[in-house]
Amino acid sequence: MIQAVGSVAGWLVPIFVAAVLLHGLWRRVDLIAEFVSGAREGLQLSVSLFPYLLAIYVAVAAFRMSGALEMLSAWLAPVLRPLGVPAALLPLLLVRPLSGSASSGLVLSLLHQHGPDSFLGHLVSTIQGSSETTLYVLTVYLGSVGVRRSRYALPLCLSVDAIGYATAFIVAGWLWH
Amino acid sequence: MLNAVWALLMLVALGVGGAHGTIDSVGSGLFTQAMQATKLAIDLAAVTAFWFGLSRIAEKSGLLETLARPLMPLLRFLFRKLPEGHPAFALMAMNLVANALGLGSAATPFGLKAMQELSHAMPDKETASDDMILFLVLNSAALNLLPAGTIAMRAAAGSLDPAGTALASTIVTGVAFVSALILHGVFRRVARTSA
Structure with a gap:
């Protein structure tokens, strides 16, 4: 099951890249010029995200190395253990809707610490890949058209996020545990 | 909010480090971790730049627009109050498709234009x-077929199978998408009766 899922997913990226290039060639897009200008934009984004990545990475590492994370885990263990939720996951669930760069930093540090192919590595990847920076999306999208009263938008989006996290946990448990 | 989360993480770490005699490793760890973050950021920047380059080609060739077409019947069903042929339809479809393919940079401009069109359709702008x-x-529960950012991060962290969680993410976003539709109906009804 796991191998089948992995090999199908492994084909996704190469097929997509080939499709984009062939379609671009067919439509006579200047492939290299557009690629370079897009890549430049991606690089600029990475540069502007770096300070956030650094900030969150260092803070999370310090929190872990000081023993504070172990203390927090010990406190929360009686609540979380019956549900089977790893305590290391908690900061990600709290930060994910707030900040894309902060949650990316958290995911990176969790992947490094626990290994990307461990259960936790698979779980955080699934969560990261299936969720949005809800607060950011709401702020930017509603702000761009001058909406002040968002009505039920926030509670609705956060409820859907919570359902997504729970589903990710169930799916990851089914595939990788 | 994020400010408070960050300050709390740092100060609790330094406080606990001081109280538990781990302050030495916290202090030296700050710099080794900063270097570690920089190495990771460089790997990540390489993959992000590649993905943005590719998404620009897909946008210019019209591939995104072609992929958006099958979504139109679904959107027409969901947004029944919008008149047929409203410009918001095509924009929303392209936003959702770009999101599904993990092309966030292409998705946001379409999404913002779609919001403008939806705003024009309403009398009360605020x-x-x-x-x-x-x-x-x-959009926030967007069906995601190719979580490119996550694949990049897994590759940067040395995964043997960077795209291995793509299918799991797709299943999760599928469930979230359906829940979003159902819950929207519930919240809308509650908001209407309480207003």
Whole structure:
């Protein structure tokens, strides 16, 4: 099951890249010029995200190395253990809707610490890949058209996020545990 | 909010480090971790730049627009109050498709233009309409077929199978998408009766 899922997913990226290039060639897009200008934009984004990545990475590492994370885990263990939720996951669930760069930093540090192919590595990847920076999306999208009263938008989006996290946990448990 | 989370992490770490005699490793760890973050950021920047380059080609060739077409019947069903042929339809479809393919950079401009069109359709500009909120929740629970950012991070962390969680993410976003539709109906009804 796991191998089948992995090999199908492994084909996704190469097929997509080939499709984009062939379609671009067919439509006579200047492939290299557009690629370079897009890549430049991606690089600029990475540069502007770096300070956030650094900030969150260092803070999370310090929190872990000081023993504070172990203390927090010990406190929360009686609540979380019956549900089977790893305590290391908690900061990600709290930060994910707030900040894309902060949650990316958290995911990176969790992947490094626990290994990307461990259960936790698979779980955080699934969560990261299936969720949005809800607060950011709401702020930017509603702000761009001058909406002040968002009505039920926030509670609705956060409820859907919570359902997504729970589903990710169930799916990851089914595939990788 | 994020400010408070960050300050709390740092100060608790330094406080606990001081109290538990781990302050030496916290102090030296700050710099080794900063270097570690920089190495990771460089790997990540390489993959992000590649993905942005590719998404620019897909946008210019019209591939995104072609992929958006099959979504139109679904959107017409969901946004029944919008008149047929409203410009918001095509924009919302392209936003959702770009999101599904993990092309966030292409998705956002389409999404913002779609919001403008939805806003034009409403008399009260300062209050979010049911249609706007439906689009937002579909966007934030967006069906994701190719979580490119996550694949990049897994590759940067040395995974043997960077794309291995793509299918799991797709299943999760599928469940979230359906829940979003159902919950939107519930919240809209509650908001209407309480108003």
